[in-house]
Each structure stands twice: as structure tokens, then as C-alpha cells.
Amino acid sequence: MIMTSLEELVAGFRPPRPVSAEEVREAIIDAGLEQVLVVLDDDPTGTQSVAGLPVLTGWEADDFRWAFSQSAAAIYVMTNSRSLAPDTAEAVTREVVTTAVDVARQMGINPVFVSRSDSTLRGHFPLETRVITAASGQQVDGIILIPAFDEAGRVTVGGVHYCRVGQDYLPVGETEFAKDATFGYRASRLAEWVEEKTEGAVRADDVVLIGLDTLRGEPDAVRDAVMALKDGAVLTADIVTEEDLRALSLALISAEGAGKRFVYRVGPPFVRARIGQEKHAPVSPAEIEEARRWAGAPHQEPLPHGLVVVGSHVGVTQRQLTHLKENVAATVLEVEVAKVVDTAQRDAHLQDLIDQAVAALDSGSVIVQTSRTLVTGADGHSSLDISRQVSAAVVAVVHGILSRRAPAFVLAKGGITSSDVASKGLEIRHGLAVGPMLPGIVSLWVAQDGPARGIPYIVFPGNVGDDASLTAVVKRLQGAADAVAPAR
Structure with a gap:
């Protein structure tokens, strides 16, 4: 395991092209x-x-009509396919694309x-x-194929994809993410990963x-490489910086203007760069309070305490x-996997958690966590099935x-948790991605419909931020809630 600094990785290369x-x-x-x-x-x-873009958790024709009518440069459809078995992921993807094409044509x-998939190559x-x-x-x-995500410490140099671990960078194939029970891999060089x-x-x-020098100093060569693509070549x-993403975007835009068609497989920041946001x-x-008031809650004034689901x-x-847990006072409740997969215990266990959480929210915030010992199945499919059962319990x-x-x-x-909580737990169907809670990471949504309308919803990926990032976001949210809490 050889760790290196970002400075060492980019030493000798041209600086980013502004x-x-x-x-x-x-x-x-x-x-x-x-x-x-x-x-x-x-x-x-x-x-x-990204910021200010429509989000869908459903993909009926009316959902796309609503999203396209927002006149946005991009719309997001939450397929949650990373949590699905391959045949189900295939069916969902086909349904989304077919419906989008039909409505777009109309x-x-x-x-x-x-x-859009994982910057650590799972999916x-x-x-x-x-x-x-x-x-x-x-x-x-x-x-x-552009998985880079500089804010989260994922960069590609020399064709090798790297992940920041602490302050240094490690080839992604040597990280914990490459050992994923369902989507594991060995290669760090993207071309070899594609072959794998x-x-x-x-x-x-x-x-x-x-290559990085070509991207930063030879725009004509970049465009030529893009224009030469045919028959679905990869x-x-x-990519190291936002300017690198934008430089590539210029070539892609030019090629698309000349009639080329591409399908993108990318990490989170690519869309921002590609649409010029x-x-x-x-x-x-x-802004959190403004978004909450703007959406308008259809139910009682919310309590000045929040719910964190891990x-x-x-x-x-x-x-x-x-x-x-060490820095924020909160009641901690655990969804026990052993009880969730036992049909004789599941319902009573979940009802007890609900009762405890409701009582605790009267006086403080609540953390609902799944068992911290990861339970996996005999293979990738069975591991996904356990994950789905646990996610369904969290949703309930x-x-x-x-x-x-x-x-x-x-x-x-x-990821799986935030998708299921959004679409099933909070019944968000149409939402707006307002912006990040931290620089370039952790998204704030506002539901446009359903019982959660008016309640800020924060999508916090499992694999981003430093050790204090979750605490920082929760404290900011609690500060916003305290500032507008009704008299009690």
C-alpha cells in the first residue's frame, strides 16, 4: 500500500487551464x-x-412532465439502482429511459x-x-467514464483513479471500497477496470x-479524441480540478454540437461542470429556513429537534x-439487524423504536442507526437482500x-438509506436540490409534495467528508432550527 500526496501526484504536469x-x-x-x-x-x-435542480423519485410520465417544465439544464431521477439486483436494475433503467424519451419527444x-454513479467505482x-x-x-x-470528485478526494492521474484516505491518496483498487461485497474489483487503472x-x-x-497534460494544454487534441469516438467506444x-472537468466539457459540447451522441458514466461534479453551473x-x-418556509409544511409546526438516520x-x-455521539447530545436508537430479519420479532422491534423516537423528539434530536456490525450474505445477491430488508425497516x-x-x-x-428514506419514509416524489451543506458535498433537498413538504432533507453519502463532517452538518441544522423554533 503506497500512499502519496496530491502534490506528488500532479508534480510535473501543466497547471489547470483556466x-x-x-x-x-x-x-x-x-x-x-x-x-x-x-x-x-x-x-x-x-x-x-449541484444546486437548484429538480429531483424525481418516481418516473411516471407526469413526473417527467413536471421536471421538464422546470426549464432546468438537468434533472435527476433517483433510481436507487445500486441497491438492486442486476435484473431489477436493468428493468428500472430501461423504464426510466423509455419514459423520458417518450415525454421528451412530446x-x-x-x-x-x-x-451518475459512485466516485469509488461501485455500481x-x-x-x-x-x-x-x-x-x-x-x-x-x-x-x-469520468468518476472524479475532487471535493471528496477522488482524482484520476495517469489513467489511475485515486481516493483520498486521510491526507494522502491511494489507488482506489487498494481501498476498502474495492472490497465491496457486491461491487468489488481489483483494478485502479480505469482502462483495466473497464476490462475487468x-x-x-x-x-x-x-x-x-x-492525459492531464493534453487536457490542460491541447484543446484541439482533446476535441479530436472525442470526435473520433464511434460505436460506443469508452x-x-x-481529472483533478473543476477546471479539468470544464475543459473536457468544452470538447464534449463541441462534439455534440457537431452531431456526436454520448452516454455519460460519471461522479457527482461532472454534471455541474457540463452544464456550466x-x-x-x-x-x-x-437559506435552510427560507427553503423550509418556501415549500410550506402541510402539517403542524415542526419540533426544534431533528432526526438523523445512519x-x-x-x-x-x-x-x-x-x-x-461524542459532540452532540442526542438519543441513540438502534435498528437491530438480527431482529429485522426475524419475522417473529421485526414488527414489535420497529414499533418500539418509533415510540421511543417520538417521545425523545420532544426534548432533543434523535439518531436512528442500523447495527454497526455489518451483516452480509453468502454472496453479492444475498448481501443486497439483507441490505434491502434493513433499509425497509429504517423506512418503516x-x-x-x-x-x-x-x-x-x-x-x-x-446512499441506499437516503434514497429509501426520501421516496418511502418521507414520500418525496418531486423535490428540489437546493445546494450543498459542505463545500461541494452533502445535498439539501426540499420536498415539493407529500407529508415531508417544508422539512429540510439532507442526503449525506456514506463515503465523503472527514471525521467531523457529520457533526458540523448536524450542528448547523440544529442552529437553524433553534433560530426559528416556535415558543413552547
């Missing part, structure tokens, strides 16, 4: 592109890098499809890009790589949860609490 978000927006206009990026997000955490909109690849390509009904020239995941159907030598690029500063307590088991989440607890108390906020930690 490219502003405004330049990207102007390039879109100059190319004559009238597109809407339809982002199939395999868990809700993809929205953490409304005169040109959809461009983005498969259904190449399944999802293959299904999107087939279901879009159009010839796709290239699959653009396609089981040799795409050879590493056939993956096109745009292209990736070295500025980085949004972390939302303030005043499902993720990755190491950084464990450390963040420990820090939170959240739904039961909300039916009796309106917390000042709800924060969900972990």
Missing part, C-alpha cells in the same frame, strides 16, 4: 445545443454537487442521458450504460485516455457517527415517526 462556468454556458449556446441532461442517479448522493426536448457497470444506450433509441458514439467489469468484452487497450480522462457555497441557516457501514461513516421507522411528529430536519447517511 475555464470558467460562463465559458461552458457560452459554448453550449454557440454549439446550438438545446438539451436537458437526464441524470439517472443510482443513489441520491449525486445531487450534492414536449420537444432533446434528452442526453447521464448514468452496475457496464449494465446501466448498455441499457441506456439500447433504450434511448439513438446511435451512441461514446461512453464517457466487462469481463474482457472491452479490452483495456481499446479504452481512450485523455473514453476516460485524467457555478460551485454553490454551503447553504446557510437562513445506514452506511463504511469506515468514514463509523468514525463520523462516533464523533457525532422514519415513516412511523413522521406520522406522529414533524422533526426540524431529517438527515440520512448512506
Whole structure:
């Protein structure tokens, strides 16, 4: 295991080429592109890098009509496919794309499809890009693979994808994420990862790589590489900064203006760069309250205390949860996996948790966590089945609490957890991604409908931030709630 600093990784390369978000927006206009990026997000955490964009947790035709009518450059569809078995993920992806294409055609909109997945390379690849390509009904020239996420410490240099661990960087294939029970892998070099995941159907030598010096100093060569793509060839690029993403976006926009069609497989910040959106500063307590008031709650005034739901088991989440418990006064309740998978104990266990949480919210915030010892099955499919049972239990607890108390906020930690809490626990169908809670990470949503309308909902990925990040977000949310708490 060889750790290195970012400075060592980029030593000797050209500095980033200055490219502003405004330049990207102007390039879109100059190319004559009238597109809407339809982002199939395999868990809700993809929205953490963007602001002011519509979010769907359902994909009926009326859902797309609502989203397209918002006149946004991109819309997000929460498929939660990372929690699904391959055949179900395939069916969901096909349904989303087919419906989006039909509604877009009726409304005169040109959809461009983005498969947003994990910056640490977990997820259904190449399944999802293959299904999107087939279901879009159009010839796709290239699959653009860009997992970089600089704010979270995921960069690609020399074709190798790295993940920040502490202050230094480690090839992603040597991290805990590569050992995932369902989506594990060995390769850190993206071309080799593609060969590994396609089981040799795409050879590493056939993956096109745009190196960092080329990206930063040879825009014509970058455009030529993109224009040369055909028959769904895979292209990736070295990416370290936002300017690198924008420089690549300029070439992609130019190529699309010339008639090229791409399907994107990307990490969270790519969409922001590709549509020319500025980085949004972390939302303030005043913005949180404004968003809450703007949506309007259909029920009683919320309590001045929040609900934190933790499902993720990755190491950084464990450390963040420990820090939170040490620094924020809250009642801690545990969804015990052994009782959840035992049908004789499940219902009574969950009802007891709901009762305890409702009582505790009268006097303080509540943390609902799943058992901290990760329980896995004999293989990837059975591990996913256990995850789904646990997630369903968490959803039942959240739904039961909300039916009796309106917390000042709800924060969900972990991708599967945050998706299920949003769509099932809080019954959010249409939402707005307001902006990040921390620089470039952790998304604040506001539900536009359902029982959670007016309650800030925070999507906190399991694998981002430092040990104190969860505590910082909860304290900010509590500060916002305290500032507007009704007299009691």
C-alpha cells in the first residue's frame, strides 16, 4: 500500500487551464445545443454537487412532465439502482429511459442521458450504460467514464483513479471500497477496470485516455479524441480540478454540437461542470429556513429537534457517527439487524423504536442507526437482500415517526438509506436540490409534495467528508432550527 500526496501526484504536469462556468454556458449556446441532461442517479448522493435542480423519485410520465417544465439544464431521477439486483436494475433503467424519451419527444426536448454513479467505482457497470444506450433509441458514439470528485478526494492521474484516505491518496483498487461485497474489483487503472467489469468484452487497450497534460494544454487534441469516438467506444480522462472537468466539457459540447451522441458514466461534479453551473457555497441557516418556509409544511409546526438516520457501514461513516455521539447530545436508537430479519420479532422491534423516537423528539434530536456490525450474505445477491430488508425497516421507522411528529430536519447517511428514506419514509416524489451543506458535498433537498413538504432533507453519502463532517452538518441544522423554533 503506497500512499502519496496530491502534490506528488500532479508534480510535473501543466497547471489547470483556466475555464470558467460562463465559458461552458457560452459554448453550449454557440454549439446550438438545446438539451436537458437526464441524470439517472443510482443513489441520491449525486445531487450534492449541484444546486437548484429538480429531483424525481418516481418516473411516471407526469413526473417527467413536471421536471421538464422546470426549464432546468438537468434533472435527476433517483433510481436507487445500486441497491438492486442486476435484473431489477436493468428493468428500472430501461423504464426510466423509455419514459423520458417518450415525454421528451412530446414536449420537444432533446434528452442526453447521464448514468451518475459512485466516485469509488461501485455500481452496475457496464449494465446501466448498455441499457441506456439500447433504450434511448439513438446511435451512441461514446461512453464517457469520468468518476472524479475532487471535493471528496477522488482524482484520476495517469489513467489511475485515486481516493483520498486521510491526507494522502491511494489507488482506489487498494481501498476498502474495492472490497465491496457486491461491487468489488481489483483494478485502479480505469482502462483495466473497464476490462475487468466487462469481463474482457472491452479490452483495456481499446479504452481512450485523455492525459492531464493534453487536457490542460491541447484543446484541439482533446476535441479530436472525442470526435473520433464511434460505436460506443469508452473514453476516460485524467481529472483533478473543476477546471479539468470544464475543459473536457468544452470538447464534449463541441462534439455534440457537431452531431456526436454520448452516454455519460460519471461522479457527482461532472454534471455541474457540463452544464456550466457555478460551485454553490454551503447553504446557510437562513437559506435552510427560507427553503423550509418556501415549500410550506402541510402539517403542524415542526419540533426544534431533528432526526438523523445512519445506514452506511463504511469506515468514514463509523468514525463520523462516533464523533457525532461524542459532540452532540442526542438519543441513540438502534435498528437491530438480527431482529429485522426475524419475522417473529421485526414488527414489535420497529414499533418500539418509533415510540421511543417520538417521545425523545420532544426534548432533543434523535439518531436512528442500523447495527454497526455489518451483516452480509453468502454472496453479492444475498448481501443486497439483507441490505434491502434493513433499509425497509429504517423506512418503516422514519415513516412511523413522521406520522406522529414533524422533526426540524431529517438527515440520512448512506446512499441506499437516503434514497429509501426520501421516496418511502418521507414520500418525496418531486423535490428540489437546493445546494450543498459542505463545500461541494452533502445535498439539501426540499420536498415539493407529500407529508415531508417544508422539512429540510439532507442526503449525506456514506463515503465523503472527514471525521467531523457529520457533526458540523448536524450542528448547523440544529442552529437553524433553534433560530426559528416556535415558543413552547
